[in-house]
Amino acid sequence: MEPYESSRLAKIVMRSGKLLLQSGGDVVSAEETMKRICLSHPGASKPECVLTPTTILFSFKTEHHIITRACKITKVGNDLVRIAKIHDLVNNCENLSMKEMEEELDAIEREKTHPRWLRILASGICSAGFGLFFGDPLDVLFIFFIGLGAGWILTNKSNRILMIICASFFVTICPILLEHASIHLSIETVVVSNMPLMVPGMVIFNAIRDTLAGNYQAGLNRTAEACLIGAAIAAGTGLALGVMVL
Structure with a gap:
């Protein structure tokens, strides 16, 4: 050659x-x-x-x-x-x-990826679908619009962990504020319906596959990334709850 x-x-x-x-x-x-x-x-x-x-x-x-x-x-x-x-x-x-x-x-x-507006719309539809799955059809409209907001945050070209913290803060504080505004809804279901948008499913799958294949370094790397994303979700949710308590 x-x-x-x-x-x-x-x-x-x-x-x-x-x-x-x-x-x-x-x-x-x-x-x-x-x-x-x-x-x-x-x-x-x-x-x-x-x-x-x-x-x-x-x-x-x-x-x-x-x-x-x-x-x-x-x-x-x-x-x-x-x-x-x-x-x-x-x-x-x-x-x-x-x-x-x-x-x-x-x-x-x-080849270009899907446009941002389509990804935001898909976020709202997915959140609404989870709302129906969890048996909360009355709050689907609120879940949909909160999902749109979370999708807008997550599709920003910025630090991924920071965007996940902001999105989890947003989806937690919005239903609480609506409840304070005398709009009655199931806060837990609204929050949980929007959380799958941030769950690192593909990262966890790759971590498991790499580990089972014997590539422990890559598996640990992916596992650490998944744990960091989980910590970011918890941090955003906890911050929203802490703000409302104050």
Whole structure:
């Protein structure tokens, strides 16, 4: 394999792993993805990965030398559509040239996520759905609008933990203020119906999967992140209750 081709393959492998982790994928899937793309080229062999949710270290062997690459992961989110498209690329990588893989990755990176207004609307609808599930149809309208407010807070491009604290404070204090304004509603149900918007479900799933796969470092990292999000939810709720007591 020529040096230009090996560098080109290394870039494709790193881009695929980075996109997968940035989209909320687990470490085990990212390792398998990178190794499979690397081995899809006949001139590459013995791929090795060292991955954490925030770091990628990858190397593989060519006929004349060893290629090593490293990068840091930032701006992590949850994008199941992007994860699915990367897996589709991996499933067909044996039939694609490096140019075609680069074009596929470019298309995945260019694709825009759902608009913010749609995500906010989905937050309100999800909250209202949980309100119906918990048997509180009379307060569904209030739950819906509070869910819209929580969605607006959570979709801000700011520190994730800070936004979760603000959102949990908002969904706790709003029903209490409405109750003080003589609008009778079930405070507990309204608060609980909006809390699933902040629960780190995908983080917990990845923590369990990485741990069961034997990648304890990544599992502990994800577990710590889930605990931190849980603490942020508790902090926002407790702050709202403390303000109302005062």
